[in-house]
Amino acid sequence: MAYGVVHRFAGGTKDQYEASIAAVHPAGGALPKGQLYHAAGPSADGWIIVAVHDSQESWEQFRDGILMPRMSEGIDGGFTAPPDETVFEVLNEVRT
Numbered sequence: 474m475a476y477g478v479v480h481r482f483a484g485g486t487k488d489q490y491e492a493s494i495a496a497v498h499p500a501g502g503a504l505p506k507g508q509l510y511h512a513a514g515p516s517a518d519g520w521i522i523v524a525v526h527d528s529q530e531s532w533e534q535f536r537d538g539i540l541m542p543r544m545s546e547g548i549d550g551g552f553t554a555p556p557d558e559t560v561f562e563v564l565n566e567v568r569t
Contacts, residue, residue, distance in 0.1 A: 475509065475563035476529040478522075480556035485520030492550035496543050505539065507531025522556075525563060532560070 482489070490513055498504065504511055510525040526532040544552070 474528065475566065476526045476532050477561045477563050478524045478526070478532055479559040479561075480522040480524075481516065481518075481558075482520045482522075482552050482554070482556045483518050485552055485556075487515065487520070488550060489552045490520050490522070493544070493548050493552050496548045496551060497540050505535050507535065520552075525566075529560075529562075 494513075498511075507526050507528065508524055508531070509527055511522070512524075513520065513522040515521075524532075526535070544555070
């Protein structure tokens with residue numbers, strides 16, 4: 474079952490997002506293994522990222538194997554604090 478992740482970075486900026494995504498996503502704009510969808514943009518209080526993975530397991534592998542280790546090391550110009558995170562099982566998806 475697909476698995477959704479919403480990250481809210483209070484005070485986050487486009488520059489921080491671009492630095493962070495360059496450090497955790499494959500080169501050339503590809504998505505990490507298991508990630509089906511990625512959307513990001515400014516919000517009223519900072520920056521928001523929405524990702525959908527093909528399963529909770531693929532999200533956890535990305536989170537534990539790539540995302541958290543790289544963020545813990547510090548990403549030059551990237552987000553400086555962990556996000557507020559919401560996760561959910563995707564029960565319905567509609568596309569045009």
